[in-house]
Amino acid sequence: MCVWWYMCVWWYKAGMDVSGGNHRHEAPWKRMSKEELDNQYSPSRWVVRLGAEEAMRTYSQIGNEVTKRARATGRSLLNVPYGDGDGEKLDIYLPEAVSEAMPFLVFFHGGYWQSGSKDTSAFMVNPLTAQGVAVVIVAYDIAPKGTLDQMVDQVTQSIVFVQKQYPGNQGIYLCGHSAGAHLAAMMLLADWTKHGVTPNLKGFFLLSGVYDLEPIMHTSENAPLLPALEDAQRNSPLWQLETAPTQPADPACRILVTVGQHDSPEFHRQSREFYQTLCQGGWKASFEELHDMDHFEILWNLTQEDYVLTQIILKTIFQES
Numbered sequence: 080m081c082v083w084w085y086m087c088v089w090w091y092k093a094g095m096d097v098s099g100g101n102h103r104h105e106a107p108w109k110r111m112s113k114e115e116l117d118n119q120y121s122p123s124r125w126v127v128r129l130g131a132e133e134a135m136r137t138y139s140q141i142g143n144e145v146t147k148r149a150r151a152t153g154r155s156l157l158n159v160p161y162g163d164g165d166g167e168k169l170d171i172y173l174p175e176a177v178s179e180a181m182p183f184l185v186f187f188h189g190g191y192w193q194s195g196s197k198d199t200s201a202f203m204v205n206p207l208t209a210q211g212v213a214v215v216i217v218a219y220d221i222a223p224k225g226t227l228d229q230m231v232d233q234v235t236q237s238i239v240f241v242q243k244q245y246p247g248n249q250g251i252y253l254c255g256h257s258a259g260a261h262l263a264a265m266m267l268l269a270d271w272t273k274h275g276v277t278p279n280l281k282g283f284f285l286l287s288g289v290y291d292l293e294p295i296m297h298t299s300e301n302a303p304l305l306p307a308l309e310d311a312q313r314n315s316p317l318w319q320l321e322t323a324p325t326q327p328a329d330p331a332c333r334i335l336v337t338v339g340q341h342d343s344p345e346f347h348r349q350s351r352e353f354y355q356t357l358c359q360g361g362w363k364a365s366f367e368e369l370h371d372m373d374h375f376e377i378l379w380n381l382t383q384e385d386y387v388l389t390q391i392i393l394k395t396i397f398q399e400s
């Protein structure tokens with residue numbers, strides 16, 4: 080009798096875990112030590128082809144080089160202000176044939192809201208501009224200068240700016256990597272009415288993102304960003320969409336959630352849960368685990384036209400899938 084009772088309880092709890100409804104109480108990170116959480120949320124420790132430090136170095140090096148190349152080869156408008164603040168600048172990379180009706184891809188870099196820059200993040204510029212897509216790389220005030228709330232607000236403003244500057248755009252697609260995927264995902268909750276314009280958002284490409292910030296509160300690297308649970312919840316698209324689902328303004332708006340095969344189990348869990356929550360909320364979402372990619376390769380391979388993600392992005396923008 081006792082054994083049966085325990086088995087039933089276990090089965091019930093396991094069921095709640097998969098269904099997602101009650102996962103917050105059963106979330107695996109709650110059973111992790113601080114060391115394990117630090118490990119799970121340090122993407123550089125999970126790369127397979129390089130050491131952690133070498134991976135970070137290579138990542139900035141590639142970012143630096145491709146950005147220099149993109150600025151040297153194509154037409155660009157650099158350091159365009161989208162707000163009054165010093166840090167509120169963006170770079171616009173234009174395709175050769177500029178028209179009123181270009182699609183735009185707006186990119187938000189990662190770096191755990193504390194590092195990274197638009198000046199080292201022009202990874203996807205060449206393959207996309209070659210196909211007629213304008214690419215915008217946005218700077219925002221990373222911590223400690225900016226708080227998470229300010230970053231979310233700046234990202235909102237940057238998108239409003241693009242829409243106002245290019246009202247004839249053929250769609251604005253948001254793309255973000257890591258912390259930048261978090262910022263892009265926060266735009267699913269944005270209230271555009273107070274900005275006087277609703278951007279023509281047609282798609283989201285979320286790469287190796289973090290959507291529930293609660294576990295991050297307990298990591299050494301990010302604890303200072305999130306002083307209280309309310310800060311984490313307010314800035315968690317996963318938590319927000321679960322507690323107060325929003326509806327897509329455009330039901331055709333696509334959301335692609337991607338994670339690298341070599342990303343940590345916590346990064347996989349975050350992406351899967353976010354994808355499931357989006358589906359339950361009626362969003363047109365898809366999920367892609369990118370084969371043999373780590374947290375950084377998933378992004379820097381966007382310099383390549385034949386990379387599976389570059390192809391998915393182009394097909395989505397040109398409505399071929």
Ligand SMILES: Nc1ccccc1C(=O)C[C@H](N)C(=O)O
Pocket residue numbers: 120121122123124135189190191194195256257258300
């Ligand atoms: N610089 C980055 C750029 C993109 C994404 C993450 C980072 C990180 O810094 C992650 C963390 N510090 C790590 O050591 O894995």
